[in-house]
């Protein structure tokens with residue numbers, strides 16, 4: 032793995048963004064120059080490339096290097112954290128559906144009448 036790699040990703044504006052990967056002996060860092068990424072925030076470009084999503088590639092010739100990065104990342108703590116994060120997102124989604132259902136039940140009850148006996 033080269034210590035520094037830049038992969039260009041497609042963007043909605045047409046101008047590609049640069050995702051920088053920095054590898055050292057025991058760490059990797061990722062930076063993206065998209066509007067969210069410049070503030071160090073998590074963006075779909077970082078997570079997408081780390082997840083091996085080749086549909087983001089601006090230059091399809093970066094496919095090989097993306098696979099190499101993905102292989103390294105797969106064995107890292109990142110995968111563990113992302114797994115927890117994705118589980119959390121599913122739980123939030125399920126809770127939101129439940130909330131919506133209960134809210135509808137409350138609204139319906141107020142319409143049809145609530146038993147006060």
Ligand SMILES: [Zn+2]
Nearest residue numbers: 063065074076
């Ligand atoms: Zn980005």
